Amino acid sequence: MDNIKQFINNNVKQYGMIIALVGIVILFQILTDGILLTPLNITNIIMQNSYIIVLAIGMLIVIITGEIDLSVGSVAAFVGAMAGILLVNQDLPIILSIVLCLVVGAAIGAWQGFWVAYVSIPSFIVTLAGMLIFRGLTLVALQGQTIAPFPDGFRSLSSSFLPEAFGGGELHLLTLLIGVVLSVIYIVNEIKLRKSDRQYNIQVPSAILFATKLALFVIVINLFTYMLALYEGIPYVLIILLVLVLGYTFMMNKTILGRHIYSVGGNEKAAKLSGVKTAKVKFIAFVNMGIMAALAGLIFAGRLNAATPQAGNLFELDAIAAAVIGGASFTGGVGRVFGAVIGALVMGVLNNGMSLMGIGIDWQQAIKGLVLLAAVAFDVLSKKK
Known part of the structure; x- marks a missing residue:
């Protein structure tokens, strides 16, 4: 019994959200008369939440450094618009278009990272400005219209x-x-x-x-x-997610860069005095976030089979919620990649389950807000303890 108690105490935060996810799945499985865990619906949950998981992984790293990024939804929409222009209007090769879109995402991340890391403007302000800038540029690029359909090879990224x-x-x-x-x-x-x-x-x-x-x-x-x-x-998108989860888990746990990211978020001054290039670490975190936002934008555009001006709305809130529900702390220095994935799945199952029950989008938003508040409260109370 002592061994079991010790195991539970040591892993309560690590497995707490897994237990919560299992509880939510069982609840909605009962409430939806078994529809939630049908093979078709499980596949839908994966595909519907793939881009949120991608964003959550990138957001986790930004939050671990003690920063925030509010622009990811607008960046995803802008990159989706770029993909539509390159693939549909310009008829460029698929691989070249994807690479160019990821480069655009990296450039956007570098732009925002420069202001945060080297000019010391708060990330909340920089990325809020970015949210407005790239939402406006999306409307300009698409001229308020939808570009569709995408080539079959591109759509297979998120639907085959x-x-x-x-x-x-x-x-x-x-x-x-x-x-x-x-x-x-x-x-x-x-x-x-x-x-x-x-x-x-x-x-x-x-x-x-x-x-x-x-x-x-x-x-x-x-x-x-x-x-x-x-x-x-x-689905192919599940393979992409598996590669990202394994790759980022290895990077955060087994590399110097990963340790530096945790150290900057844990205590930036101590990290700087220890020789860590804190500005460079934050810059890299935002470049990475730009690339992940671009990838999420490509996956979403491929699934929707269209580049639309409304794409990416509230993606940033879902990504932040997923990271925080998964155990990341807004004070920085705390969080795991696997936890962010679990957080994204919690949000995804909530969305899917409530939709199957016919609950309106208004109540869905309210319930998700309460879940987010509960997760942050749990983090604060556990730290006080």
Whole structure:
């Protein structure tokens, strides 16, 4: 019992939002008479929230440095407009257009990062100005009109699936195989981490708790891939998200840059006195946010199959909410990539579940606001403790 209590105390923040997500899923599964967890709806939740997850990862890094970015929705809309002009009006190659759009996103991030990092203008003001500037430029670029449709190759980025390689009929066998492979990779990685912790005399949970944790995660992974296999399989956008989550998790936990990002947010003055180039770190965080906003804009435009002036509305609020619900702190220095993904899924399941129940957009906004307030209150109270 002591071991279990210690494990819960050490991981309450790490797994608290996972437990909350599971509770929300069970609640809406009951309230929607089982519609929420149908294979088609699970796929819809992934596709509908893919761009929010992308934004949440970028926003997390900005928030960890102690800053904020209110312009990501407008930047996503502007980049979507650029994609429409390049691909539909100018008929440029798809790869070249995507690269140019990501470069535009990086340039926007560098522009805003310069004012925040090197001129020391508060990020709230800089990005609020950016929100207005790029929303206006989106309207100018599109002249108030919608550009559509996009080429099929571009739309596949956010609306197509991995092809079946084994001719599985009703079940997508390649998806099931990927689930098994991911389970093996997860088990091997967890065993390596446990051995590493023991070498450095770090306390680890008992063998029973460790085995229970592995079993639960393996069951979840394979149930998830099984549900996807019942529909069309794994969407390409899910592969993009997996690469981003793994890549940014590695960067934040295992690289010098990641440690510097945490140190700047934790105590900027101490980090500067320790030799960390704090301005450069903040600049990089905003450049990265620009690229992620551009990628989110491309995914959203591909899913919508159109570049519209209204694209990106309130994306910044969803991204901030996802990062904060996932455990990031506005004081900086705290947050995890996996937590931001869980936060985005919490928001996504709330949106989807309430829509399935026929709840209006007015009440949806109010309920999401209460969830965000509760998450921040939990963070403040846990810090006081």
